[in-house]
Each structure stands twice: as structure tokens, then as C-alpha cells.
Amino acid sequence: MDNKVIKVDSKWHPILGENVPLIGPRHYFKLIKMWGADILLAENIRTLIEQDDDDNENDDQGPQEQRKNQLSRFDCIASLLASAECTVVQEIFQTLSRFPISFPLVIPELNEAEKFRVMLPLFTGPVINWETNPGKIIENHLFDSPFKMIVAIRVGTKCPGKSTILNQLMSSDSMFSSSSEPGAEYGIPHMISGSIEFTWLTRETCGVGLWKDVFENFYKEKDEIVLLANLHGDALNYPDQIQFLKQFPSSFLVFLMPGYGKRQKNIIDDLIKDKKSVYCWVDSKNRTNHSINTRSLTNDQTLKKVRMMFKEALDFEASTFEVNKLKLEGSLQLTEKIEFPESQRLIDFVKEKTCHYIKMNVIQLQRKQSNDDYKIFRENHELQYLVKLFKSNLILPLDERKRALAHIEREISRLSSIDTSEARSMALLKKFELHKSSLVDQKNEKKIQNEIAKSWEKVDNMSLGLEHFFRELGQIYKVVSFNDQRAEIMRLPEYYAELLISGHTIELLDGDAGAISEAWFSAICENIRKKHPNLRIFVISILEDDLSNQLGVDAFVLIDTEGLGAPEKMNEPESEKKDRMLATFAMGVSNLTILNVLGESMRELTEILQIAIVTMARLEEADIAPDILMVQHVCERNSARLSEPEEIFRNALQNALEIAVEQDTVMGISSIKCLQILDERTKKGQLLKPFRPFKDGTTAHAPPSKQYHEDVVDLYNSILTDCKNSQKKIEFAKWSSLIQDYWKAVSHEDFAVRFKNIKEIYEFIDLGKQITKVKETIDEAFFKHEKQITQKFRSELQKWSHEDNKNSDLKNKCSKLIKEGLKDIPECNEDCKECKKTNEERENLKKYLKENNRDEKCEAEVEQTIKDYIRQHCNLTFIKLTQILEASLIRKGLSSECLEIINKRMEKIINKIQGGRFSDAERKKAVESIWMELQNFISSKDKVIPVTEQIDKEVKNEFANVESLFKQFKEGIQPDLSKCKAYKTYRLVERYLINNDTDTNEIEKRLDDLTDIILKRRNSQHFYPGIVRDLRKQIDNTLIEISKLWNRCFIPEFKRNVYLYALLMFKTKMESYQERWDRENSQLSILNQKKEEYIKIIDARLQYRFNR
Structure with a gap:
């Protein structure tokens, strides 16, 4: 992929050089995830500037050389945002918006210094939260939800100036770039003049005084957020920026610096006419409520005047605002948009129908997979129209396609968030109610749990995201590929392959349905194989390209599991089982698993991983032998407290290893390679990666943490080291095939994943041993009674005679002996040691179940298992004893049943010849016929299972x-x-x-x-x-x-x-x-042994009948 560059205007050469690379998604991890917001705080700029007060060599440097060394926070972030693709800027802003810092709303263009870029389209949509009352959180979608804006501008110049004054009211005294920020002694930032910074005024960004005096009460009454925009430079020099800011629901706070004239005042009045305006005279000779003296700027009395000006500036009716209706003057131009007509049409369709309707009535194939999928697709015209809208975005050129999908994702997420807000609030309210109910009234607990489940189900039914469109396309691709193979559908995998290669994420496994769309995923992978036939991968994360020489791979693949142990799915057995399957699958197809642990409690996650590790050891399909790193987010690096979770995980891993080794045959373990690799890492102390807090301090407005950045860099290096040392690198073509085979194996795995943890497996194995004890005593009891019954009927058979009636009675008596003898085992009344032992073991088993707190369902299942085993034993023993009896009877001579068969057959034959006589050949044939019928009869009585x-x-x-x-x-x-x-x-x-x-x-x-x-x-x-x-x-x-x-x-x-x-x-x-x-x-075997004897008997009887 070509590396694009931006040609830089000569005005910015001192800080940027002649050109800068365009930052795409592939650079995002290193530039943003690695550095975070740390470098963007003014307090940290001084550490980036090389200075030596004792170094006299620099004293002779001219102004030009000094300018080359200038660096400011604002220049850093403005250059970063100006040199990044729009989708990356959006990602950056979503990351940084969690911090109490300001953001550049308008910045200079890199390639045309006199022009300014308006960043508004990329800052629209992220959710800003604030607390109005304890427990009540307000969600505001930036620039989409209602808001007010206070615009701070100045006329004239003064040091300290407007930004320094504003900073005194904020949580950080370097919120806005100012003459008093660290590094300001090197001069003003290169790119500051004419730029606009903004922030939102919440508890996190406001100083204590501003919050208490103005905004705490304001937010109790209003749901609209207040933004503060700060225009840098003399406002009279930037009329285009003023016209831009006037289009917001805004008021103006004008700082008049010493030396301004009446003419300048009139110009600014004219520029901001029709807008609410509040004037502040800085260092004025006239002392009023709207004048301040910067020499007493640290005095609260002076700052209270400014705070009251803010309160006054808030007193206006906010007008409606739509980003798309903005009009920009000559020097301003919108940044590259992510919005396209194609993406907007799709968003409008979803907005019109609602997320709930789309999910429940339109995208039906991912919810109702059946043999009629093709018919559903053909008859659902709304689904066809939705696919048409979505496809129009996918066929855009790659750069535009990524932006359009980012637009769809942002807006659909916003619509979904709005639609589900009421149901989510209800679920949280009921959860709080459940805690109270559990303590006071347990009768209501089940009812509230059902209400919570219904609320979360409602949320699920209204939650819509980009992944749902991807899933539906997968199902459509499958049914179309088996039917009409429409060209426009069959090309869709090619578009997604391009997206995946360029860093866009796709869904590997549908977590809701617990399935992979095999045809869809295979088609995407096939397109990647065509473009990169020998692509070698390390399955963990997308970091950067050109790693093949150092690490032996061409790409990293990230598999991100979401929703493991989700609170709304707690105590749902099927959901918990799905978590264990998902963890097994993700780990089984990865070279390295990063275990992300928040805080010091990790019981649920440890249990999931225990089962996942054991399950992997049972399955043979994957041969990657995955490794694990445990990332633990902690409040402090207290070695004693840090060691506890690591020790918990190490013990859990050791338990998994022990059960896999000790119970390998019971558990069906195929390989313990993965366990041994993990065991080696824990022994070497290389398992845990503690992450210090994301912020310095515990307050909401605390700055980002330098230590957190160092921990991320350490993890980054560990990943690269693991990749370099890995002996299990794999080609993408092989891995993509493995994915499907392994999921089939995991989805059919029903042993290990049924358990919540190793303890349950041990309990299952131990219960199996207790049941086996009972079965063994049942075996002994039946064996003894079988022996006794056999002896009894063999003793009776000694009374055999050649009289048919007596023999028939004898047979019935022996058959009764068998039935009666087996009837009550093992609960017979006679003094049987083996039966007593069996009953004792059955009682011990019941006692064991009670002592181990097994529920009634488990007790009933175990009891049924024992009864079934006894019944099975009884049936098999009855068949075998009956077989022995019948064989014994045949060995002694023809039974009454056999004689009856012979006689009936002979009657038929004799009746056919009507008094005639057989020739020798006919008689022989008749004998064979009777013999065959006798054989068939005996064979039909043989119930023995092979x-x-x-x-x-x-x-x-x-x-x-x-x-x-x-x-x-x-x-x-x-x-x-x-x-x-x-x-x-x-x-x-x-x-x-x-x-x-x-x-x-x-x-x-x-x-x-x-x-x-x-x-x-x-x-x-x-x-x-x-x-x-x-x-x-x-x-x-x-x-x-x-x-x-x-x-x-x-x-x-x-x-x-x-x-x-x-x-x-x-x-x-x-x-x-x-x-x-x-x-x-065997009856048949004995009969065949006596064939000659019985043939003679039959032949003799035939002759006797004819000679009678």
C-alpha cells in the first residue's frame, strides 16, 4: 500500500519540514494507542524540549534556529489532526474526549497557511456524560443533542491575555493554549492565531468556583450541555471565524484589551450583532462589575466577576443547530467529511423505520436461519432495499468506503443509543431495586429478575450496529451462492477483503448466534489469499507493516472478544456456556491471548479461562499452542496486592494443568502443549503485566498518566518479543481454514464447556466415581444371582424325559426360575451379601449427594441412572440365561415347541399330496424344508445382541x-x-x-x-x-x-x-x-450341531406318517 504524504506550506517548515506522511488506520495503534493523550498536555511539553541553561553554545543561535526548536501542545495536536485521515481523526477524538482537555475546532491547513480547516464534522456524535444528581447521568451527543456555546474572543493584545484568564476558571490552568503555559517562553505556537479551541463545561473541566457558582445549578434544570469556544488572536483579524461561530446556538464573551478604540468596538459590535454578548474590560481604569485587573487574577473576587459574566452569557434562548446547514466564509473550509449521500440514505432509512423495526422485521436471516432463507430474502422487499443501500456504500472507492462505513457506524450507534436509553435506565433501576429486595423481601426477587431480563431483552432487540449489517450480508451471500449467484452479491467479499487488509475490522464469530458464517468468511479469506498468497500472520493485533524481516511475519491479526461475563447475562447457563465456548475459540486460534483484568477481582474471568484451557487440551484440530499475558489494571503498584490476582490465576492454571494430567483419560485430553507453555511462563514470572492508572490521581479531571503509557509500551515490546520467539507462525491461508474447523469442534464440544469451573469438573469426576462404585456392586450382585439361577435350572433339567407334556412343564418351571430370580435384584429378600452391599452403596451415594449440596434435579438424575443400569443388566442377564436354557433343552432333545413346528409343517406337506407317496428325492426335499423352518423358528427366538x-x-x-x-x-x-x-x-x-x-x-x-x-x-x-x-x-x-x-x-x-x-x-x-x-x-448353534440327529427324526416321522 502506498504511503501518502502531505506537502507542507513553507510557514510550517520550522516545525514540520517540507512534508509529512498521511496517518492512516495502520499507523493508528502506534501513534495514538501507544502515546495516548500524554503528549498532548501542556504540562508535559517542557519534557520534550531539550534545554540546558548552562550550555552557552546555544546563546549565539539566531532567531531562525530558535524557531526550529519551538514546540507547543497546540502545534502537536493541530499537526496530528491535520495530517491524519478523517476516520483516524474520529478515532483520536473518541479516545481523547474522555479527558478534560480542549480540542481544536478550527486549525490552519498544512498545505495552505492562509486557509483554515473546520474539524466539526469529525467531532459530531461522541457521547458526553455528566451527573446532575447522585445516580442520574445525562447523555449528550456532541453537536447533535441540544447545547449552548459561549464564545470567548478578544479585541486588542495583552499579556496575560484572554486564555490565561479563562484558564483560571478551569480545572487545569493550561486548558487553553496561553502565554503562561509551559514552554511559552519559546514564543507563541506557530499554528495558534486564528485557530479555535473548545471544551465542554462539566464538573471535570470546570474549576470548583465556576462549577459551584454557575453550572451545578444550571445542569439541574437543563439537559443541554454548554460548550466554551476560544478564538485565538485578535477577533478583528478573523471575521470569517466570527461568522462561523455565530451560526451556533451561541453567545459571545468579549474581552476588550487595553488600548482598544471606539472604532474597533463598533466593528466587533457589528460583527456579533443579533447575538447575546457580554463585555469584559481588561485592566480598564474604570472599575465596574465587568472590568478585571490581571494583576489580581489569582484573587477569587476578580475571578468571581468573570464567573458571573459566564452566568450572564448563558441567559439566552438556544436556537436549533444542524451541521449540514453551516455556511463557511472564504478562509474556512470543512475538513474531509465522512458523510456521503450513500451513507446518509441508509441512515435516513433506519431513522425512519427505527432500530427496533430494522432488527426485528427487516434483517431476519441472521435471526431465523432455516431452509427457506432464500424465499425470505426474495419476499422481504425492505431487506432487499436495505441491502441495496448498504451495497451502494461498499462499492465506493476504498478511501470513501471506509469513511462512509465510519459515518454509518457513528450514526447508527447514536440512534441505537437513543432508542435503548429508556430500557437501559429501567434495567439499571430494577437492578438497584433487586439489591434492596434481596435484603428485605426475597419473594419479589424472582419477579424483579424477570423484569430485568425483559428490559435487557428489549435493549437487545433495539441495539443495532454495523456488525448486524455484516451478518445479514453473510447470510444473504450464503443463500444467493446456492441459488441464483447474483453478481452484485458475489462481489461483496472482495470489498470486505480490501477493508480487512486496510485495517478495517470484520466480525469473525456472531456472538449472539454463536456461529460463523462459513461461506461468507471463506469468500473474504479467499480474496485475501488471491491478493497476498503467502501472507504470514501472528494472531494477536494489527500493529504495523514491514515486520517480516525482524519478526518473521507479514501481519498481525487481532481477535477481540466482547461481552464475556456481561452483567445482564449473569446466571444464565446458556449465556455462560457461550462465554466459555467463545473464550476457547478465541484462544485456540491465537498465538497469544491478552487477558485484560480490571481491578483486583478476576474470579469469573479465571473460571472462564480454566474451562477454555481444558477444552483446548481436549481438542486436536488446532496446533497453535497459545500463550497468555495477563494485563491487570490497578490503582497502585502495591506488590502485595498485585501478587494476589496473579497468584489466583497461577493457582487456577495449576489446577487446570493438574486435572488435565491426572485425569487425562477421564477428561479426554488430547494434548497439554498449551498448558505447558502457560506453566512455563508463570514459573518464569512473565505472566503479569500490571497497568497503573489511566490517569494521575483519582479525581475525574486528573490528567493522563505517564506511567500508563510506559506500561503500554512495555506490553507492546512483550508482544513483539513473543512474536519473534514464536515457533508457531502460520500462513493466513492455513489459518483461515483452521478457523472454521476449530469452530466446528468447539461448537460440538459439550463436555468441558458445560462446567463453570475446574471445581465443577472435579465434582463431576468424583460423582462419576461414586456412581461407578454402585454399578460395580450391581455387577457383582447380578453375577452371583446369574450363577445361582443357572445352577437351579440345570438341576431341574436333570428331570428331563421324553414325554412332551412333562418337558413343557419343565421348561416353564425353569423360565419362571429365571424371571423370579432376576425380579428383585438387588432388593431381594433373601440373605444376599452382594445385594446388601449394593443397597449400602446406593445409600452412601444418596448421602454423598446430600453432603455435597446437590439439588433435587441432580439427585433424581443420578437415581434414574442407577435404575436404568439395573434394568439394562436385568434385560441382558435374562436374555443370556434364556439362551442358555433354550440351548440346554435343544441339546437334550426336541422340545415340545420344536415338535409342534415339525408336526404342523408335516401336516401341510401331507395334505398337499392328498394320500399319495413321496419319492426319495421329494421326501429329502421335504425334510430340508422342515429343517429350514425349524432353524428359522429357533433363530427368531434368539434375542441376543451381537x-x-x-x-x-x-x-x-x-x-x-x-x-x-x-x-x-x-x-x-x-x-x-x-x-x-x-x-x-x-x-x-x-x-x-x-x-x-x-x-x-x-x-x-x-x-x-x-x-x-x-x-x-x-x-x-x-x-x-x-x-x-x-x-x-x-x-x-x-x-x-x-x-x-x-x-x-x-x-x-x-x-x-x-x-x-x-x-x-x-x-x-x-x-x-x-x-x-x-x-x-447358543440355541441355533446347538441345533446345527444336532442337525444329523434331527434330520433323521424328521425323516423317520415323515415315513411313519405315510406308512400309518
């Missing part, structure tokens, strides 16, 4: 917190442990197993044997409920044993692969073992 399905279900349940592991398990690709990094050295370098083959073989051998160990311990030869839980415990024990034996701490990635290997080996073995057991216990 063992692979049972294994999959248990693995899914047991590893519910590790969805990615289950996904790999289902894919069935066994990891090669010899090729997996297993542990880290003391230098955090990841290593493979030392003796690769030997160590791998030992681990794999142990894992291969686990299935046999589990089955032997349970004395089982087949799958049973809870077997995967037992396997998990064995894997954990094996890893602990090997870790101790080898003195190695395995990393989470390796443990994950070990689990995957063991589970897949278990599944393979279990399928084989289950198949072997089924051969001896």
Missing part, C-alpha cells in the same frame, strides 16, 4: 467424554505404538520409546493379555455387562505400573493411543471368545 454391538455401546458409554477416541475405535485402525511419541524429556522435547522394539513389545504384550486377565478374574468365558469398565481400570493400572517401572511420565497423546490399541485388541479377542462360547450355549 457382541460387537454390546462392546461398541459400552465403549461409547465408558468414553462418553472422549468422542474422538470412540470415533477412532469405530474406524478400527490400530495404532503402531512404536511410531507414537510417548514421553517428554526434562527439556519438554517429545521422545519415542527408548528401546523401540523391546519397549513396544512389552507394552503390547501386557495389553494383549488384559482380556484374559479380566475374564479369569470374573471366572467368565464370555462378554458381560461392565467388562469395558473393568478393561479401562486394567489399562490404567498397566500404564501406572510401566510408568513407574521405566520412570517415565507418558504424554496424553501416547495414553490415548494405548487405550485405542487395547480396546481394538480386546474387541478382536472378545469376538473370538464369544463365538466359542456361543457354539456351546
Whole structure:
């Protein structure tokens, strides 16, 4: 991008040189954010001037050399504003308007010294607040809301002069540039004559006397703000400035200096006719209420006269004022506007419809995303018109486009602020009422909370900003790209790509909907990739260009999260969950996260970050390994108090690290790289960046702080150092793809983000352990009863006979044994040690829930979980015992059911031949037909769930917190442990197993044997409920044993692969073992084993029937 320069008039060469660079958005951070308002205070100018009273070499310098060394506050700020793009000036003013300082309303042009630039269009709109009564804040939109202006001018010359007098009434004695300000001994500022400074008269800018005597009572009765404009130089020399100031709702305070003549008085009277005017005679021989003596300027009696003149000057009816109707005389010209006809048409449309109507009825796609989006767009003509208006701004040339968007943003924000003011006030009023209710009447608390929620919902429905237009365009782009692909819509990403490259911000993630407009964002990124195919980035902030040689990157990217822990969303579970997801997402796709902490309390933010860090450790999609710097804003650098929040965060981080390491398999941790980087920073004491106060002192009118500037510079250097040392720089093309993949992962992550903090995760894990204890006793109880029931019906089967009726009764009796035996487990009446143990553990679990203050909902959910597990166990055991019984019956001979099937089929066959006889071939075919029907019947009775399905279900349940592991398990690709990094050295370098083959073989051998160990311990030869839980415990024990034996701490990635290997080996073995057991216990298997025997029986019966 070309660097533009402004050619400077020769009059300003002594201070600016022949030309100055045009300050664009890319320079804004360094020039404004870094320097702040500090340099713009007159008190600090002396520190910028090199002087040495003992240095005689300078005594011989001529006037020209002395002029080159002149520097004033006014020259600094006037040069800064005159050399900046209009959008940057607007940003500068929004930053500086928070300080009790004056601003140049009219300044000389840099390239044409006799011309003056009127800055008014860029100063219109910012909100000025003041307090009329305790708790009552008035908002005034500068030059848009009602106001009055007092214009101070002088006729003649005197030192000390008008500005010195005015400064005596202000909170700072250097409010306006004057002959008594620091550095004034070097001469008047170069650019002061004919310029106009202004400020607003509030408690912060007024001196105590002026506030008490004049404005305190004025603001109790009026909502309009009062401005004070100060014209520098003899007013008679600047009639164009006088005509300009007369167009405001203004009155004039005229200072007549000694030596003025009647002719001069008449000229000024004529210039300000029709305007309220108050005259002050300075150092006049006539002593009146309107005359003052500058020799007694420090006396309050003298200053009270001036204060009363201010009060008198306020006594006029303010006229209406519109910026667009200003008329300027020959030497004045408006600064470059941000207003354009295109932007104004859009603003007028919103103003006519209201922000609430636009948001609720026009921009519908971002609120009602559905399959009918294209139809909604086509049928919503107001939306199409709004898009047309907005698009007309986007197709402007880039410089004009940025200005037009700045205009839209300013005006829409103002309209939205006005519309929502009543609802916001109501919410704050109700919040105050809630505090009182909580102390006095708790019955009303819920009602007031609902009213507060409704008020904030109303605010949300009326809040409109530039981001809402951006979101709607994103949705429109998506539906149009799938349908008609209108050219004017398909080009919109190109315009936004140009804006992003030039420093304009765009929304990455819709915080309201919690989603990324993937097609829209991808299209913008694609246009950037086309323009800069190899752009390397460090994801943190936009600082400056040409960093590639020093830092190894071409650009910085800033991701700014807004609204985390918003007061109006407090105690809303879904909102809090969204905060945790947003923090995870922002940190996960960044190289560096700056944690901004206001004051000494950071509990909520710490909890959000704890969960975000744990969630990142669970997700594999990003590989940036983010770092953190904590910026803490404090009132003082008290090391004891400063260490507390840092210690809180360090402990929180340590807790996150501990739970990720100790519970890595329970938590489903994929990688702890990010945690280790953060841990290293805290150990080195490089985490905290304390920021001293923004202002020097605690009063509202305190000047900006030099120390704050130093802290910002220190942070700036730390960021650059981190960037330089980072090993994870990434190309923009890869990062833009990562954004979408990572958001998909975060938005589907439902484990970690459901918790508010680490404590809740620990409680969840501990509750899981308590529930597991109960489940294990349930397993034991069912296993014992299964064994007893099996023994009982096998004992009954000894009574088997060849009489069908008896066998049918025997079967019914055995079936009843199974049903009755399973009916009351684990609450059976018989003296069962295992059932007693189960009931004891269930009572312990209830007691645990009570002791840990779990609510009724949690208790009910836990109880239901246990009941479901018992019912599931009962069903599976019933199916298995029934299978064993049926198989035993078939093994002993044909059951009555089987004989019935055979007989019915035979009857059908015999009836078909109507007394004829079968040939041998026909009889054989009939036998096969009866056999097939018998097989189908037995098969239909087999309710056993395939063992692979049972294994999959248990693995899914047991590893519910590790969805990615289950996904790999289902894919069935066994990891090669010899090729997996297993542990880290003391230098955090990841290593493979030392003796690769030997160590791998030992681990794999142990894992291969686990299935046999589990089955032997349970004395089982087949799958049973809870077997995967037992396997998990064995894997954990094996890893602990090997870790101790080898003195190695395995990393989470390796443990994950070990689990995957063991589970897949278990599944393979279990399928084989289950198949072997089924051969001896499955009805169908036993039937097939006795096929020849049953075929002979069927054949014999067929022959017997025909020979009867």
C-alpha cells in the first residue's frame, strides 16, 4: 500500500519540514494507542524540549534556529489532526474526549497557511456524560443533542491575555493554549492565531468556583450541555471565524484589551450583532462589575466577576443547530467529511423505520436461519432495499468506503443509543431495586429478575450496529451462492477483503448466534489469499507493516472478544456456556491471548479461562499452542496486592494443568502443549503485566498518566518479543481454514464447556466415581444371582424325559426360575451379601449427594441412572440365561415347541399330496424344508445382541467424554505404538520409546493379555455387562505400573493411543471368545450341531406318517 504524504506550506517548515506522511488506520495503534493523550498536555511539553541553561553554545543561535526548536501542545495536536485521515481523526477524538482537555475546532491547513480547516464534522456524535444528581447521568451527543456555546474572543493584545484568564476558571490552568503555559517562553505556537479551541463545561473541566457558582445549578434544570469556544488572536483579524461561530446556538464573551478604540468596538459590535454578548474590560481604569485587573487574577473576587459574566452569557434562548446547514466564509473550509449521500440514505432509512423495526422485521436471516432463507430474502422487499443501500456504500472507492462505513457506524450507534436509553435506565433501576429486595423481601426477587431480563431483552432487540449489517450480508451471500449467484452479491467479499487488509475490522464469530458464517468468511479469506498468497500472520493485533524481516511475519491479526461475563447475562447457563465456548475459540486460534483484568477481582474471568484451557487440551484440530499475558489494571503498584490476582490465576492454571494430567483419560485430553507453555511462563514470572492508572490521581479531571503509557509500551515490546520467539507462525491461508474447523469442534464440544469451573469438573469426576462404585456392586450382585439361577435350572433339567407334556412343564418351571430370580435384584429378600452391599452403596451415594449440596434435579438424575443400569443388566442377564436354557433343552432333545413346528409343517406337506407317496428325492426335499423352518423358528427366538454391538455401546458409554477416541475405535485402525511419541524429556522435547522394539513389545504384550486377565478374574468365558469398565481400570493400572517401572511420565497423546490399541485388541479377542462360547450355549448353534440327529427324526416321522 502506498504511503501518502502531505506537502507542507513553507510557514510550517520550522516545525514540520517540507512534508509529512498521511496517518492512516495502520499507523493508528502506534501513534495514538501507544502515546495516548500524554503528549498532548501542556504540562508535559517542557519534557520534550531539550534545554540546558548552562550550555552557552546555544546563546549565539539566531532567531531562525530558535524557531526550529519551538514546540507547543497546540502545534502537536493541530499537526496530528491535520495530517491524519478523517476516520483516524474520529478515532483520536473518541479516545481523547474522555479527558478534560480542549480540542481544536478550527486549525490552519498544512498545505495552505492562509486557509483554515473546520474539524466539526469529525467531532459530531461522541457521547458526553455528566451527573446532575447522585445516580442520574445525562447523555449528550456532541453537536447533535441540544447545547449552548459561549464564545470567548478578544479585541486588542495583552499579556496575560484572554486564555490565561479563562484558564483560571478551569480545572487545569493550561486548558487553553496561553502565554503562561509551559514552554511559552519559546514564543507563541506557530499554528495558534486564528485557530479555535473548545471544551465542554462539566464538573471535570470546570474549576470548583465556576462549577459551584454557575453550572451545578444550571445542569439541574437543563439537559443541554454548554460548550466554551476560544478564538485565538485578535477577533478583528478573523471575521470569517466570527461568522462561523455565530451560526451556533451561541453567545459571545468579549474581552476588550487595553488600548482598544471606539472604532474597533463598533466593528466587533457589528460583527456579533443579533447575538447575546457580554463585555469584559481588561485592566480598564474604570472599575465596574465587568472590568478585571490581571494583576489580581489569582484573587477569587476578580475571578468571581468573570464567573458571573459566564452566568450572564448563558441567559439566552438556544436556537436549533444542524451541521449540514453551516455556511463557511472564504478562509474556512470543512475538513474531509465522512458523510456521503450513500451513507446518509441508509441512515435516513433506519431513522425512519427505527432500530427496533430494522432488527426485528427487516434483517431476519441472521435471526431465523432455516431452509427457506432464500424465499425470505426474495419476499422481504425492505431487506432487499436495505441491502441495496448498504451495497451502494461498499462499492465506493476504498478511501470513501471506509469513511462512509465510519459515518454509518457513528450514526447508527447514536440512534441505537437513543432508542435503548429508556430500557437501559429501567434495567439499571430494577437492578438497584433487586439489591434492596434481596435484603428485605426475597419473594419479589424472582419477579424483579424477570423484569430485568425483559428490559435487557428489549435493549437487545433495539441495539443495532454495523456488525448486524455484516451478518445479514453473510447470510444473504450464503443463500444467493446456492441459488441464483447474483453478481452484485458475489462481489461483496472482495470489498470486505480490501477493508480487512486496510485495517478495517470484520466480525469473525456472531456472538449472539454463536456461529460463523462459513461461506461468507471463506469468500473474504479467499480474496485475501488471491491478493497476498503467502501472507504470514501472528494472531494477536494489527500493529504495523514491514515486520517480516525482524519478526518473521507479514501481519498481525487481532481477535477481540466482547461481552464475556456481561452483567445482564449473569446466571444464565446458556449465556455462560457461550462465554466459555467463545473464550476457547478465541484462544485456540491465537498465538497469544491478552487477558485484560480490571481491578483486583478476576474470579469469573479465571473460571472462564480454566474451562477454555481444558477444552483446548481436549481438542486436536488446532496446533497453535497459545500463550497468555495477563494485563491487570490497578490503582497502585502495591506488590502485595498485585501478587494476589496473579497468584489466583497461577493457582487456577495449576489446577487446570493438574486435572488435565491426572485425569487425562477421564477428561479426554488430547494434548497439554498449551498448558505447558502457560506453566512455563508463570514459573518464569512473565505472566503479569500490571497497568497503573489511566490517569494521575483519582479525581475525574486528573490528567493522563505517564506511567500508563510506559506500561503500554512495555506490553507492546512483550508482544513483539513473543512474536519473534514464536515457533508457531502460520500462513493466513492455513489459518483461515483452521478457523472454521476449530469452530466446528468447539461448537460440538459439550463436555468441558458445560462446567463453570475446574471445581465443577472435579465434582463431576468424583460423582462419576461414586456412581461407578454402585454399578460395580450391581455387577457383582447380578453375577452371583446369574450363577445361582443357572445352577437351579440345570438341576431341574436333570428331570428331563421324553414325554412332551412333562418337558413343557419343565421348561416353564425353569423360565419362571429365571424371571423370579432376576425380579428383585438387588432388593431381594433373601440373605444376599452382594445385594446388601449394593443397597449400602446406593445409600452412601444418596448421602454423598446430600453432603455435597446437590439439588433435587441432580439427585433424581443420578437415581434414574442407577435404575436404568439395573434394568439394562436385568434385560441382558435374562436374555443370556434364556439362551442358555433354550440351548440346554435343544441339546437334550426336541422340545415340545420344536415338535409342534415339525408336526404342523408335516401336516401341510401331507395334505398337499392328498394320500399319495413321496419319492426319495421329494421326501429329502421335504425334510430340508422342515429343517429350514425349524432353524428359522429357533433363530427368531434368539434375542441376543451381537457382541460387537454390546462392546461398541459400552465403549461409547465408558468414553462418553472422549468422542474422538470412540470415533477412532469405530474406524478400527490400530495404532503402531512404536511410531507414537510417548514421553517428554526434562527439556519438554517429545521422545519415542527408548528401546523401540523391546519397549513396544512389552507394552503390547501386557495389553494383549488384559482380556484374559479380566475374564479369569470374573471366572467368565464370555462378554458381560461392565467388562469395558473393568478393561479401562486394567489399562490404567498397566500404564501406572510401566510408568513407574521405566520412570517415565507418558504424554496424553501416547495414553490415548494405548487405550485405542487395547480396546481394538480386546474387541478382536472378545469376538473370538464369544463365538466359542456361543457354539456351546447358543440355541441355533446347538441345533446345527444336532442337525444329523434331527434330520433323521424328521425323516423317520415323515415315513411313519405315510406308512400309518
